[in-house]
Amino acid sequence: MFVHDTLLNRLKRGCETMAYPAGPAPALPDRHGGALRVEAAKCQAGCAACVAVCPTEAITRPPNQAVALDLGRCIFCAECIKACPAGAITQTGDHRLAVRRRDDLVLGEAGREQLRLAVALDAKLRRLFGRSLKLRQVSAGGCNACEADTNVLGTIGWDLGRFGIQFVASPRHADGLLITGPVSKNMELALRKTYAAVPEPRIVIAVGACAIAGGPFVGHPQVNNGAGALVPVDLFIPGCPPHPLTILDGLLRLLGRLEDAPRRS
Amino acid sequence: MNRATPFALLTNGTALQWTAVPEWPLADFLRHVGAELGRGERLSSLFGVPEGGALRLVAVLAFDAGNTLAVGRSQPFAGSFPALTATHAQAHLFEREIWEQHGAVPENHPWLKAVRKDHGAGPAVGDFFRVDGREIHEVAVGPVHAGIIEPGHFRFQCAGEEVLHLEIALGYQHRGIEEALAGGPHRATVYQMETVAGDTTIAHATAYATALEALAGAEAPLRAQWLRAIALELERLANHTGDLGALAGDVAFLPTASACGKIRGDFLNLTALLCGNRFGRGLVRPGGCPQDGEPERLAKLRERLETALAEVQQAAAWLWDAASVRTRFENTGHLHAKQAAEIGLVGPAARACGLVRDVRFDHPAGWFRFAQVPVSVWPDGDVFARARVRWLEIQRSGEFLREQLDTAPEGETLAPLPALAPDALAVALVEGWRGEVCHVALTGADGRLRRYKITDPSFHNWTGVALALRSQAISDFPLCNKSFNLSYCGFDL
Amino acid sequence: MNAFPATLLIFALGAYVAGIAGALLFQRAERLANGIGFGLAAVGGFCGVLACASALATGAVTASQSFELFPSLIPFVRFSIHADALGCFFGMIVSLLGWALSIYSLGYARGYYGRKNVGVFGAGFNLLLLATTLVFLADHALFFLIAWEIMALTAYSLVSFEHEQEETRNAGVLFFVMSHLGTGCLILGFLLLFQASGSYGFDSFHALGNTLPAGRRNVVFLLFLIGFGVKAGMVPLHIWLPAAHPVAPSNVSALMSGVIVKTGIYGLTRVGFDFLGTPPNWWGVTVLTIGTISAVLGVLYALMEHDLKRLLAYHSIENIGIILMGLGAALMFRHSGHPVLASLALIAGLYHTLNHAVFKALLFLGAGAVLHATHTRNMEDMGGLAKRMRWTALFFLVGAVAISALPPLNGFVSEWLTYQSLLQGFGTTTRLIRLMFPLSGAMLALTGALAAACFVKAFGITFLAQPRSNPARHAHEAPFPMLLGQGILTAACVFLGLFPTLFLKLFDPLTQQLTGQQLSQQLTTANGLVLSGGGAQGGTVSTLGITLMLLCLLPVPLGLWLLFARRSRTRIAPTWDCGLRGLTPQMEYTATGFSKPLRMIFKALFRPRREVQREYDFSPYFATTLRFESHVEEVFQTRIYRPLRWLVLRASRRTRALQAGSIQAYLIYIFVTLLALLLFAL
Secondary structure, X not given: OHHHHHHHHHHHHOOOOOOOOOOOOOOOOOOOOOOEEEXXXXXXXOOOHHHXXXXXXXXXXXOOOOOEEEOOOOOOOOHHHHHOOXXXXXXXXXXXXOEOOHHHHEEOOOOOOOOOOOOOOOHHHHHHHOOOEEEEEEEOOOOOHHHHHHHHHHOOOOOHHHHOEEEOOOHHHOOEEEEEOOOEHHHHHHHHHHHHHOOOOOEEEEEHHHHHHOHHXXXXXXXXXXXXXXXXXXXXXXXXXXXXXXXXXXXXHHOOOOXXXXXOO | OOOOOOOEEEOOOXXXXXXXXOEEOHHHHHHHHHHHHHOOXXXXXXXXXXXOOEEEEEEEEEEOOOOEEEEEEEXXXXXXXXXXXXXXXXXXXXXXXXXXXXXXXXXXXXXXXXOOOOOOOOOOOOOOOOOEOOOOEEEEEOOOOXXXXXXXXXXXXXXXXXXXXXXXXXXXXXXXHHHHHOOOOXXXXXXXXXXXXXXXXXHHHHHHHHHHHHHHOOOOOHHHHHHHHHHHHHHHHHHHHHHHHHHHHHOOOHHHHHHHHHHHHHHHHHHHHHHOOOOOOOOOEOOEOOOOOOHHHHHHHHHHHHHHHHHHHHHHHHHHHXXXXXXXXXXXXXXXXXXXHHHOXXXXXXXXXXXXXXXXXXXXXXXXXXXXXOOOOOOOOOHHHHHHHHHHHHHHHHHHHHHHHHOOOOOOOEOOOOOOOOOEEEEEEEEOOOOEEEEEEEEOOOOOEEEEEEEOHHHHHHHHHHHHOOOOEHHHHHHHHHHHOOOXXXXXX | OOHHHHHHHHHHHHHHHHHHHHHHHOOOOHHHHHHHHHHHHHHHHHHHHHHHHHHHHHOHHHHOXXXXXXXXXXXXXXXXXXXXXXXXHHHHHHHHHHHHHHHHHHHHHHHHOOOOOHHHXXXXXXXXXXXXXXXXXXXXXXXXXXHHHHHHHHHHHHHHHHOOOHXXXXXXXXXXXXXXXXHHXXXXXXXXXXXXXXXXXXXXXXXXXXXXXXXXXHHHHHHHHHXXXXXXXXXXXXXXXXXXXXXXXXXXXXXXXXXXXXXXXXXXXXXXHHHOOOOOHHHHHHHHHHHHHHHHHHHHXXXXXXXXXXXXXXXXXXXXHHHXXXXXXXXXXXXXXXXXXXXXXXXXXXXHHHHHHHHHHHHHHHHHHHHHHHOXXXXXXXXOHHHHOHHXXXXXXXXXXXXXXXXXXXXXXXXXXXXXXXXXXXXXXXXXXXXXXXHHHHHHHHHHHHHHHHHHHHHHXXXXXXXXXXXXXXXXXXXXXXHHHHHHHHXXXXXXXXXXXXXXXXXXXXXXXXXXXXXXXXXXXXXXXEEEOOOOOOOEEOHHHHHHXXXXXXXXXXXXXXXXXXXXXXXXXXXXXXXXXXXXXXHOOOHHHHHHHHHHHOHHHHOOEEEEEEEEOOOOOOEEEEEEEEEOOOHHHHHHHHHHHHHHHHHHHHHHHHOXXXXXXXXXXXXXXXXXXXXXXX
16 A cells, blocks of 8 residues: 555655755766856967867857856856867866856856855845745747756755745746746747746846847847846856756855855945 | 658668659659648658749658658749649648748648748737637737746637637747758857757757768767767656656646756766766767767766666656646647648657657667667557657656667767768668757758758647647647647747 | 605506506607606606605505505406505506606617607506506405506516517417416415405405315315416426516516516415414425525526526526525414514515615616617527726616625625525424525525626626627617616615615515514614624625725725826736737627536536537548537426427327317317206206
């Protein structure tokens, strides 16, 4: 009988929710690589090997300037790491990737070798959302990978609900939007309407390379190259797709619920 | 294959010269295609190839029983053509797509309407089929749904709770993948292939790689083919497990729902173990697989696989044990085998109607030429059958992985890809977890891609969802929809 | 009777007469005819309410005497009226409605300007009020029958006022036939009473039943039950009601549903409690059973309707059922010698009579205002009217809450009293019959729930969401007199609900007259703030208390709003549509869709049929058209009345052979008849 079985099973297994953030974060897969570090100082003069291999034109090196890697455009294919003769681009294995401002994702020049992690919302918004954040997810051209890894946060292993964060059915009930996908032209109206339906104050979170800058589809006439073109974005979570841990880190960081998170007064 | 057919025959994952594809005047082409469909063969893909100001139609037919694929093309024509849909419903969306992409009007098409309609108006606008009667009300759902899912619009015609007609309007996800491929492959192409449908990364990437390898006249190293097969089955395991959990969740059977939600993640993590990405990004490249699995890695994979399989076994046992689940699953969203064959269903949805239809078995390519998976069939055609087929396939895929992990071929995993042959056509079919993924690549004289056609299984199967909903209670829609669990972006491209 | 109420009453009747004359006189000048006709009717109604209410309140009715209105020139007939408690009570109802409806009509009749003869309409309306008032006051069987017949004929003419439509003509004829079937029974009943008493005066019928042999008494009861039952619209004699009420002009519909069906209740009360003495048990059982069935069937059929006025008409059947439950229980208590309980049940039934008159008239007036604005009765073509007709929507909502028997409005009070009497009845008899009380109570509960569901539908589909047709889109609020008429009745709903103990005093002379009890003291506790069920098992309830409690809670949300919401910015955004380009009225739930689950649950009764027509050119997968229709079978219509009509028509065709057209044949008939009479005399 399944009733007996399920109860027994649950008792036997106990709580399966991870200890993070109180305990250590689960390890990323060893081949994942995590965040990138770009040291433009190591670049050889005139070298643009990485620029040529980047599929999303995330790396630029204008003449006589330092190389710049835009992690917002990056889909973490690691081709540039293989291509770089000087080892200027490295993987840090760090799952923390979320930032508050778009240009915090641009790496390269001295002092900006790594991304500048997100600071928490201001005190007023933190008071409003800190212990209860309801989000409406809008997939606007997303391939269902970012969506799936957002969804997984609701499973027993991650249990997003314990932070008071929940995905709600209607934007009317939401405090903000979580957007995935490059925002196809066909979803433009729907996204605008959904944003308009969220009561103020509201926040917008862009998850994945597509939602930040268009991802692999950047430049296609059928897409808007990310959510920023239509609505103001408060949090950028890069990745293709971002690991669930990265998304969770971003959400908690935004709410100022991580120990190491800097807070803006 | 001992039956005479005017089409050029080829096996899955091979190429032939464009000139070798038989060419007929438009009327003959349609007659031949119609005749083969009338014999019960299946339309894998039908698309237009612009030539000058005119248009050619190309049909790829799957002779499942004969284990071969058949290709034919029409002479260039301008203007309209008589619709095949009038007699063969499975051509329905293909002909709408041809009209939308090239402007050639399929005459007498019973429901001629844009498929994706980009720019401006958005796809859900336009006339929907309406049931006459003062008592009818419409239920309009989407594009933004209640859960975390992709956008699409569903328009129900209801009499009270009963659904009389469902029309599905998609296109919200259109990102212009096919259009961008002309003149390719480009630097971003393989990454776009991996995101045609993000949950089907391995299947689409494998189809793409196979098509390019066929055009280049090369084959991926054996160990790469083996790795791709491993990854493909892991992808199937993850998604089927997720679907079982979601189906359980839709009937409020929480033990299985919550267990499967977690186990699905475990399967995804196995893929991540191989390549670092939970969805298999970067695992498949034209020419092979960039990352090999060391023995320790594979041993770990094997070990964690056993745990996950044992857990899913238990979670599924609860599901089948609960009478309340059975009563909700049985006789809900029913499709006849005849309907399934006529609208050209593929994948688990087709197998759940009793159709023996599986690319791994009918059109083996890559590693599946050496190791086949039995076809899992259930005859009833309802939600229960679709859930059951998934469970059978979870078991078969688990068995397959156990066997294959023990008998790994040795060797390299990546070989450089030679240049693509000019003026050639390649067809690659892969049985993704939703069903047949069909990629057709055509090169021009310069050896660059001239036309690239992707057919996701969802393109065949959305019609099935609409049919399954007829005369159902609207409250059963989530259940029916989930039992197909089709892709929106794979359809919209 | 004191001079004051009697004079006022006669003044009221005089106003109606003047109204008839004035309206006819000035029929060429529509505005004048409207003003005079309905103005005088309003004056008459107002005087009538004052007269009857003051007579009941001061107890003047107990001392009232019968007096002749004017000397009769016809033998056997005396035009005498007697404003006793029962008559005054119903007189009060008709006057109250006459007052409110006449004011409403001042606005409503404008819709007929240039189309119809408003003078005739006004005169008819006055005549109907006059005849109905006289029905309640007549103290002589023949005078009663004359008033009854005038009432029926006037009602028939007014139902057929918009006779251009075939539906209206058919409904009129059905009403005419059924009404006369009833009148026939009444005539027979009165003749049997006359045979026993030797007089047509009502005073001579008093407690006559106790002296009649049991068989004849039962026959008399059955004749009156059928005769008055037809008028009351009790199942299965109800079929004319949902046909006739909707097609009449809305003020007439309101009068018919509010008052004229109540003449049946008046008659049954008069006969059952005044004329026929102590009843045998089966009378009460029969009335209670019929009441229960009427209540449940009425509301079930109402649920299936998407014609707003037909829906209301079916609710009249339901409410008549509830009233009959009270009367039936009272008869049973009377039989078993429980005068207090009998009085309680009688009060419950008659209080519901008053309440139903008020809220049903209110709802019909609302429906009339909607009809006035949209020119349709089909709810599927309405929607969104709350934004366009704010006041009408508010009034209709109050009526809907009242008829759904939700506290603190009047419907709740009288249904609560009905529950009290039914539940206390369980202890009065030991036989299996006692089960009828809880069973009826349960059915009453079911009725209440279904009525609430029905009015969620009626209000929601009619007034909420977006308009579903062009007329609804361009609907406008009703003119002031129409709103005033509705406002008066709305206020009445609130007052009758909030202060039931005040009104209970009016019942004292009534129960004193019929059962010899006065209950207002017993039913009132805490200085009139709390209503009590009386007796040891009775419950207590205070609608005023509930309201005050809710009002006390009001500062909480208000305070919260002041504290938090007032400071935040208000932004008006469109309705959430899932990001679609726009919502259309087609996406609203339809009335039929709303009630479909209930149709499925009660399919044994409704025998629903659905027709789906699918047409396609080539492929069965792609329909070119798909048509859906569903029907509900009206079992009484198809299983009883249609075969009956067929039989009658067949018999008529047979007997038509007698009408040969030759004088010789007719002479033979006369000869044979004479011969037969002679033989009979021998």
